[in-house]
Amino acid sequence: MKLWEIAHVRTGDKGNISNISLTVYDKKDFELIKEKVTAEKLKSWYGDQVKGDILRFELPQLGALNFVMFDALGGGVTSSTALDKHGKTLGAYLLEMPVF
């Protein structure tokens, strides 16, 4: 099963930092994503895209995890040469992650 089945994302940016929230549709799945979707897992999932650390914040009452990925946007929206300078498309790739 892919994360897409049980959770949704929103992606934002500040400077060279990408911020992805991951929220489960059903709170009973929160423990599962908390266990499976770790900051280390994201670091390898995004590979060369994310050059800095990744922090994870937990919001169990909302069934959500908030990931902050440093040095992740080729300089950020005001200087990157990427097609998607905000990195707004990055979050959806996380939903491809298998969780079983």
Add this chain to the structure above:
Amino acid sequence: MKKIRIGSGAGYAGDRLEPALELIEKGNLDYICFEGLAERTIAIAQKAKKADGKKGYNELLLDRMRKVLPLAYRHKTKVITNMGAANPIEAMNEIAQLARALNLEGLTIAALTGDDISEHIHQYLESPILETGQSLDSIKDKIISANAYLGCDGIVEALSQGADIIITGRVADPSLFLAPMLYEFDWKQDDVEKRGVGTLIGHLLECAGQVTGGYFADPGKKEVPDLWNLGFPFVEVDEGGNGFISKLADAGGLVTPATCTEQLLYEIHDPEHYITPDCVADFSKVIFTQIEKNKVAFSGATSKLATDTFKVSVGYQNGFIGEGEISYGGSNCLNRALLAKSVVEKRLELMPFEISDLRLDLIGINSLLDQGLPSSEPKEVRLRVAGKLSTKQDAQRLANEVETLYTNGPAGGGGATKRVEEIISIASILVPKNDIVTNIHFQKIQA
């Protein structure tokens, strides 16, 4: 208990106008706020102002106000916007002229200034740039603009002096919305809980349609009714800090705990420490409750006292981006695109200038996130080449190296485009709040 309604009229500079007009018309609003200043927008506006002292505010502002003012006047809705960008005073003057032509007697328009500290920026050359850690001195010759993210105070003062329409430059997005709450409910500096709630409301509203089902739909999984007719949000809040967020019943979109949760966590990093000029908000315990269809109550927000610094965005010239694209389709298109890529790569190696951040991506394959080449042949693929150069001319040459693939590259290339753009980057520094002096200017429309 006293309560007010605040609507969101725009989530970015170029946002739609119709949902804002509908909200003023039918939303029974006391206030509507238009947010329209992305990080570097003000640097671009500053350049426009330098070229023409009458410019430098949002290009769509007057078109917006032509429609907004008569409605807001009729419904007694006050308007707050940061679309004054680099020139709030000229924006105020133009809006006043518009209001006179529309016979909006008694209307008071205010402009807030003081965010622009570009004339004093030399005082801060030793300040570290938050993004890189280098000192501001490292970019001093390239600086275009410097604007502090002001908080609520100036807007609250303008409201207390009777302003109906308030035009600002750089003000932090949530502060535009928090200001009317502080003014109406007289929430004090140390009332950290209510300031936290007010900042939460501002944060939920500041991106307009992003909390009512915009940036949300995922067919088959997250359906959004009538997305084409997306409504903008409003909040009703009482002086105790209790309230709900909703949208007009006949507008498209939806308001649910899921849309609110996505917007709550949007670009806030640590939910316990969301730093704004007005407070350090703590959203870590926020709860959303669906109380009716498209009506969500919020609770659990709080804050700590504000820091003693303002964040200042320094805009600077950072060279040029040159960019070219060309498409390949049909049989063996991926291999022809890869050949095209290697041709451009070799040609660029021969160029007598330095290219930084060079990217050669295949749109449809690896331009958003590089996950390697696909195992099956795509039906079409588009090569995109982009890099940073120090002059416009060099950027043009890079872009041309893609276009010349038409007659010099692999078979069947089509739809070539090229683009050159000046790069205006942003460096952030912190400046003591005591250094910043704000002023409020007024124009009253007389009979």
